[in-house]
Amino acid sequence: MSLAEKISEINGIVNGVVWGVPMLVLIVGCGLYLSVRLGFFQFTHFGYAMRSTIGRCFGKHAKKRAGAGSVTPMQAVTTALAATVGTGNIVGVTGAIAMGGPGAVFWMEVSALVGMMTKFSEVTLSIRFRERSANGDWVGGPMYYIKNGLGPRFRWLGAAFAALGALAAFGIGNLTQINSIATSITASVNTLVPSTAGHNSTICLCAGLVMAAVCALTYLGGIKRIGAVTEKLVPVMALIYIISSLVVILTHLSSVGPVLRAIVVGAFDPSAVIGGAAGVTIRTAMTRGVSRGVFSNEAGLGSAPIAHAAADTEGPVQQGLFGIFEVFADTIVICTMTALVILTSGAPIEYGKAAGVELTNAAFATVFGPESSIVVAVGLCMFAGSTILSWGLYGTRCAEFLFGPRIIKPYQLLFCALVVVGSVMELSLAWSIADTMNALMAIPNLIAVLALSPVVIRLLREHRAGLRRAR
Numbered sequence: 001m002s003l004a005e006k007i008s009e010i011n012g013i014v015n016g017v018v019w020g021v022p023m024l025v026l027i028v029g030c031g032l033y034l035s036v037r038l039g040f041f042q043f044t045h046f047g048y049a050m051r052s053t054i055g056r057c058f059g060k061h062a063k064k065r066a067g068a069g070s071v072t073p074m075q076a077v078t079t080a081l082a083a084t085v086g087t088g089n090i091v092g093v094t095g096a097i098a099m100g101g102p103g104a105v106f107w108m109e110v111s112a113l114v115g116m117m118t119k120f121s122e123v124t125l126s127i128r129f130r131e132r133s134a135n136g137d138w139v140g141g142p143m144y145y146i147k148n149g150l151g152p153r154f155r156w157l158g159a160a161f162a163a164l165g166a167l168a169a170f171g172i173g174n175l176t177q178i179n180s181i182a183t184s185i186t187a188s189v190n191t192l193v194p195s196t197a198g199h200n201s202t203i204c205l206c207a208g209l210v211m212a213a214v215c216a217l218t219y220l221g222g223i224k225r226i227g228a229v230t231e232k233l234v235p236v237m238a239l240i241y242i243i244s245s246l247v248v249i250l251t252h253l254s255s256v257g258p259v260l261r262a263i264v265v266g267a268f269d270p271s272a273v274i275g276g277a278a279g280v281t282i283r284t285a286m287t288r289g290v291s292r293g294v295f296s297n298e299a300g301l302g303s304a305p306i307a308h309a310a311a312d313t314e315g316p317v318q319q320g321l322f323g324i325f326e327v328f329a330d331t332i333v334i335c336t337m338t339a340l341v342i343l344t345s346g347a348p349i350e351y352g353k354a355a356g357v358e359l360t361n362a363a364f365a366t367v368f369g370p371e372s373s374i375v376v377a378v379g380l381c382m383f384a385g386s387t388i389l390s391w392g393l394y395g396t397r398c399a400e401f402l403f404g405p406r407i408i409k410p411y412q413l414l415f416c417a418l419v420v421v422g423s424v425m426e427l428s429l430a431w432s433i434a435d436t437m438n439a440l441m442a443i444p445n446l447i448a449v450l451a452l453s454p455v456v457i458r459l460l461r462e463h464r465a466g467l468r469r470a471r
Helices: 003-018 021-037 046-052 073-084 091-100 103-128 142-150 152-192 194-219 222-251 253-268 270-274 282-297 304-308 316-345 357-368 372-403 405-423 427-451 453-470
Strands: none
Touching (some): 003 427, 021 103, 021 282, 021 453, 046 316, 091 282, 091 316, 091 357, 103 142, 103 282, 103 304, 103 316, 103 427, 103 453, 142 152, 142 372, 152 194, 152 372, 152 405, 194 372, 194 405, 222 316, 222 357, 222 372, 253 282, 253 316, 270 282, 282 316, 304 316, 304 372, 316 453, 372 405, 427 453
């Protein structure tokens, strides 16, 4: 047995445990508990949340400059969105549908709806318990709200999260992202220049080297440069992908109704939609949907609060509202677009078997022709490329919490090196490792969020009281 096969076998065992029913209950249950305790704020005040986040980005607040060691609220949210809007929105959704049937999309949406309050709470806590680093930057995230919120005796739990986060950055924010970029670029090059079909490994390697160079140049500028890059990149990449997806969906508009029915029915009776031959069960649909939903929007993982902690913001709740917007934009909008593109296009799906970017390419090809792989490749490069940049920051902050500022440059060099390795790595193993790291990361974070939920409730109550006084 080769080393890769051994790693895959061990990871499969661990993955089966950490992504079992208990983890689903913990992730969805935490979001549901916070939704109830906070009065389903994500629904009752959805308009207010949108006006206070994306709405403020186009007014006078958009011109506000950040103070020393911080970024603007817009840069913080685009950095976090750059990390969340990645391959999970394209390849992850594809994989969820192939393995869990259309019903997986339903469970993905459910996890997002309750996950809005999980992410709101995470971001709020990250601002409330952040601190200045030795370099003068604002730093925060689960490791800091565990240490400063739960107290010094729980520092070990914060250290556990930081260790898992530093490792998870190599999987969820690096290997899977660059692998999808390289695969998609290779497909596009092969389509445009058929004679390159025998040089796929070289194309993948070149993609990895270019991305590693981009990462290295960006990290030299620290959080401010990452924020400046993502602030310009995220809106453009989202707009391009949404418009392309809408063209496909509107072209197959007559299929939207039956597809929506298949998503709902398939969530509770997969065999009624795809038959029993694929072996897809309700548990499979639920597991695939929730896990890919979490992989995509990162609600409960504790990663996004690391970026938000650097925001020059008016207060914890004000920044926490961006958590609601992020999950909405990532899963409810972009992931739903991908799902509808795949399911309405009529592209053949082999249920029960793993699928990747080739299925997304086939779906877009029904409208844009064989050259559609270029559309997907551009989307993946922008989505996954920005994710790599942001997750490099997340991993660095986690490593810094454990070892201090001296670890920053060595960690970033290793991260850039793994970008090259990931470009030529086998995809299924990379996704499996990322899935496992997702779950392991979430455990200490969700424990802390639940324990500190009274703080979130108090802060939201004070925020709403302040709004009433201001009227």
